Amino acid sequence: MRTLLITGPGGSGRTTVAAATAFAAAREGARTLLLGTDPGDTLGPALGDADVPGLTVRRVDPDAGFRADLAALQERAGGALDLLGASRLVPEETGPLPGAEELAVLRALRDAAASEDAYDLLVVDLPAAPRALALLALPEELRRVLGRLLPPERQAARALRPVLGRLAGVPLPAEWIYETAARLDLQLAAVEALLAGPGTAVRLVAEP
Numbered sequence: 001m002r003t004l005l006i007t008g009p010g011g012s013g014r015t016t017v018a019a020a021t022a023f024a025a026a027r028e029g030a031r032t033l034l035l036g037t038d039p040g041d042t043l044g045p046a047l048g049d050a051d052v053p054g055l056t057v058r059r060v061d062p063d064a065g066f067r068a069d070l071a072a073l074q075e076r077a078g079g080a081l082d083l084l085g086a087s088r089l090v091p092e093e094t095g096p097l098p099g100a101e102e103l104a105v106l107r108a109l110r111d112a113a114a115s116e117d118a119y120d121l122l123v124v125d126l127p128a129a130p131r132a133l134a135l136l137a138l139p140e141e142l143r144r145v146l147g148r149l150l151p152p153e154r155q156a157a158r159a160l161r162p163v164l165g166r167l168a169g170v171p172l173p174a175e176w177i178y179e180t181a182a183r184l185d186l187q188l189a190a191v192e193a194l195l196a197g198p199g200t201a202v203r204l205v206a207e208p
Helices: 014-027 043-047 062-076 078-084 100-114 129-149 152-156 158-168 175-196
Strands: 002-007 032-036 055-059 121-125 200-204
Touching: 002 014, 002 129, 002 175, 014 032, 014 043, 014 055, 014 121, 032 100, 100 129, 100 175, 129 175, 175 200
Parallel strands: 002 121, 002 200, 032 055, 032 121
Antiparallel strands: none
């Protein structure tokens, strides 16, 4: 699967270019996935009423992603919450935290990488250039943070967790934390591979 990352200054028309690129590729027979990273429906006006066979359009939804993550976290940590007497948050009554939009984009890219056999071309309408650069660097940064929080030597000692916990006198991280971190690292690695792969190119849209 080829990947085109399209960015540029605000107001330069990058969304229009992304939509036109995906539209043209689909008309030529390429199975095309167009991913919009703006929570607002900016791709809708750019595409109009076009219905092109082979063109799939997806839009990042930070709210839905945050609610799903919050529900999953509370499910996994339910025992600890009950022990502390803490009431659970209702996802529908909470708003996404800062950074939820960027994480939602990474999740969408992860899903695209997992379904690369279903498409010939992925066109990503990235945010304006400064935010796009930060977003593209995020997978590597998150993997670095994960590596510092749960280094390999600490993960290798998981089998000794109960013994070490008694010796230290404090509880050590639960097994599911290690499992979640390992799964997240694999997902971030897949996004990194997609962004840095030989089939990926960046198109910078300049203001006229």
